[in-house]
Amino acid sequence: MSLIAAAQVSKWYGxxxxxxxxxxxxxxxxxxxxxxxxxxxxxxxxxxxGQLKPxxxxxTVLGEPIWQNPDLYFRIGFCPEQDAFYERxxxxxxxxxxxxxxxGGETAAIEAAKRALDMVDLSSAAHKKIGAYSxxxxxxxxxxxxxxxxxxxxxxxEPLSGMDPIARRKTITLIREWGRSGRSxxxxxxxxxxxxxxxANILLINQGRILAEGDVHQIRDLIDKHPHTVHIRAxxxxxxxxxxxxxxxxxxxxxxxxxxxxxxxxxDLFYAQLTALAASNDLGIIHxxxxxxxxxxxxxxxxxx
Amino acid sequence: MAASxxxxxxxxxxxxxxxxxxxLSEMLWSRRSVFLALLVGGPILLAVVSxxxxxxxxxxxxxxxxxxxxxxxxxxxxxxxxxxxxxxxILGVFYGTSLIADEVEDRTITYLFTRPIQRGAVLVGKYLxxxxxxxxxxxxxxxxxxxxxxxxxxxxxxxxxxxxLADLGMLAAGLAAYGAVxxxxxxxxxxxxxxxxxxxxxxxxAVLLFPGYLKRATVAYYLQGLxxxxxxxxxxxxxxxxxxxxxxxxxPSLVALVVLTAGALWFAARTVASREYVLEQ
Numbered sequence: 373m374s375l376i377a378a379a380q381v382s383k384w385y386g387x388x389x390x391x392x393x394x395x396x397x398x399x400x401x402x403x404x405x406x407x408x409x410x411x412x413x414x415x416x417x418x419x420x421x422g423q424l425k426p427x428x429x430x431x432t433v434l435g436e437p438i439w440q441n442p443d444l445y446f447r448i449g450f451c452p453e454q455d456a457f458y459e460r461x462x463x464x465x466x467x468x469x470x471x472x473x474x475x476g477g478e479t480a481a482i483e484a485a486k487r488a489l490d491m492v493d494l495s496s497a498a499h500k501k502i503g504a505y506s507x508x509x510x511x512x513x514x515x516x517x518x519x520x521x522x523x524x525x526x527x528x529x530e531p532l533s534g535m536d537p538i539a540r541r542k543t544i545t546l547i548r549e550w551g552r553s554g555r556s557x558x559x560x561x562x563x564x565x566x567x568x569x570x571x572a573n574i575l576l577i578n579q580g581r582i583l584a585e586g587d588v589h590q591i592r593d594l595i596d597k598h599p600h601t602v603h604i605r606a607x608x609x610x611x612x613x614x615x616x617x618x619x620x621x622x623x624x625x626x627x628x629x630x631x632x633x634x635x636x637x638x639x640d641l642f643y644a645q646l647t648a649l650a651a652s653n654d655l656g657i658i659h660x661x662x663x664x665x666x667x668x669x670x671x672x673x674x675x676x677x
Numbered sequence: 678m679a680a681s682x683x684x685x686x687x688x689x690x691x692x693x694x695x696x697x698x699x700x701l702s703e704m705l706w707s708r709r710s711v712f713l714a715l716l717v718g719g720p721i722l723l724a725v726v727s728x729x730x731x732x733x734x735x736x737x738x739x740x741x742x743x744x745x746x747x748x749x750x751x752x753x754x755x756x757x758x759x760x761x762x763x764x765x766x767i768l769g770v771f772y773g774t775s776l777i778a779d780e781v782e783d784r785t786i787t788y789l790f791t792r793p794i795q796r797g798a799v800l801v802g803k804y805l806x807x808x809x810x811x812x813x814x815x816x817x818x819x820x821x822x823x824x825x826x827x828x829x830x831x832x833x834x835x836x837x838x839x840x841x842l843a844d845l846g847m848l849a850a851g852l853a854a855y856g857a858v859x860x861x862x863x864x865x866x867x868x869x870x871x872x873x874x875x876x877x878x879x880x881x882x883a884v885l886l887f888p889g890y891l892k893r894a895t896v897a898y899y900l901q902g903l904x905x906x907x908x909x910x911x912x913x914x915x916x917x918x919x920x921x922x923x924x925x926x927x928x929p930s931l932v933a934l935v936v937l938t939a940g941a942l943w944f945a946a947r948t949v950a951s952r953e954y955v956l957e958q
Contacts, residue, residue, distance in 0.1 A: 385955060421791050424953050440950065446686055446793040454956060456784035458703055469699045473792035475687040517788065 373435055375400050375525060375556050376420055381429035383415050383580075390415035392580035394429070398558065402551035404567030404588070405560040407577035413560040414453055416577065417529045420558070421450045434525060446474060449518035453529040453560075455510055459503035463494055463513045466502055467520055474521045488520035489513070493542060507534035515543065519550070526550060528559040532566055544569045564588075599623055600639040602663050604646070605631040607656030615649060616642075630659075639663075692794035696802025697809075704803075704810045709775070713768060717818040720759045724825040727751060731829045748829025749837055753906030755822060756844055760815070761904055762897070765848055766881070768811045769855025769896075770873035774863035776803040777949055784956045797946030804860050804942060811852045816845055840905050847903040854896045854934045857941035864948040896937065902930030 374397040383391040391412045407413045418424040419431055422438035422445075430437070436444055458466055467485035472478065489498045492512040497505065502513060511534050519526055528547070532540050547570050551557055561567050567574055568588050576584040576591060584591060606612055609632040616622045621638035636642040650658045687695065704710065731748075777800060780786035789799045823841050827834050855877075862876075863869040884891040885898060892898045902925040925933070 421787075423787060423790060424955070442793050442795055443686060444793075445791055448791070450787070450791040452784075452787045452791075454784040454787070456787070458699075458785060460703065460706060469695075470788055470792065472695050473687070473692065473699075473789070473794055475685055475691075475793070 402571035404574040412580040449523035451518035464498040488516040605660040686793035692798035700806035752826040765851040766877035773859025774869035861945035
């Protein structure tokens, strides 16, 4: 059974389209929803959490329609993107109050809240007011309220944003463990390596459409099939360019003030050659090597083409 | 990992109480409450001034336009003019319209709407928190004014006490009705505060002046049927109101207010349940 099934789902906000004719099936396990800002990730998240109703089409979560189906929230935990809280409450009070909305008694709710805060490493700040939390702590307390009732499906909208590297790593580990324990997670991000660190199964979304779904390595392969652009700022860009022109894998060259911009069909070979040139120092110092193609936007541009 | 904290969702009533619990302190300590506490402090200030004037004045009773007026009459006047016609509707508008709007504006509504409780329970729980909050704001104010004003001119607190209880009940009924109506307006309308203020400061005072059935489309018409004090005759407006007075009895007023409150709450809950809330990013 698929975790989430969408059949020709569209969502409009007046004249603006948020999601455009999406049909997909999300399998159990961890799935990453990857897309740049404004791609439609949050709209998709809001649809699968029943906050919005599809303008067209049908969406089911865990086999049931989610819109106006409060029973289903017992099986779902949602960590929203927005940085919004009851600021005057402590982390423990807030998580407890939200867990109580899932039923059960006060004591069980407090225990569950404490356990969840411990899982996100916030036990020491449990009695501190949320208003005094750092951005990373606020992200983690949001995570805690989502997983405190131990849902079958955890839906996380940009959960790593604002976290410091250590908290980021711990959260990634937590998500992976959650998946390993037989439960499912849908996690959105606009950063490819964040998603790659959590799962190989991704959904690529841009401009309200699902562009690709499947293994992240297939997406990487798709990237590698397209010409790869590398920007090299160097002491002698023209000398470097002469070297590159002799190589088969270099497709084109152009110059900027103190840089050469190369398009290559085989990035691995090109980078190996570049590393050798830099190490030899025969053609002057190479100041900086950047690739605009490493960002996600480039992937989407390739896929749209 | 330990067992899940609960294995079945709470009932509607239980959900309402949990939302009430979550919302009450947030509501009580909000900036809105501080501002409105100043508003309900106005009559207290007025009562203190009147009491001081009486204590240090040359007369045994207060005089308005040359005529002696008892403290109990001034208290009745304050109930009519300050509480029934102004403070109660204003509290209803400011709190009622914001029950859901505040959560939407603060973007915390997501946490409540992604829990296994009915959206209607969220509205009703917040409405009860509003009622508790406004009652806690207004009742102390009325009681202080009562104890300050009634003894002026030799009035008996003991004798007037049943009337105070009637006042408190009537004000609570007014808060309940206005709150429910504006909870519906808040759930339905895009700029609920403007619509609410137009209703209480424009529509209600205007239609109460005219004879006919239009006044039945107000909360004030039924609420004034419960006021235990005589309607003041302090201005042209009051004289007009007296002229066209078509005061419903206590029982019809009570029934109408209960129906109005329950109906408005039901419609508000339905609206909240079926409406999508698109939060600003």
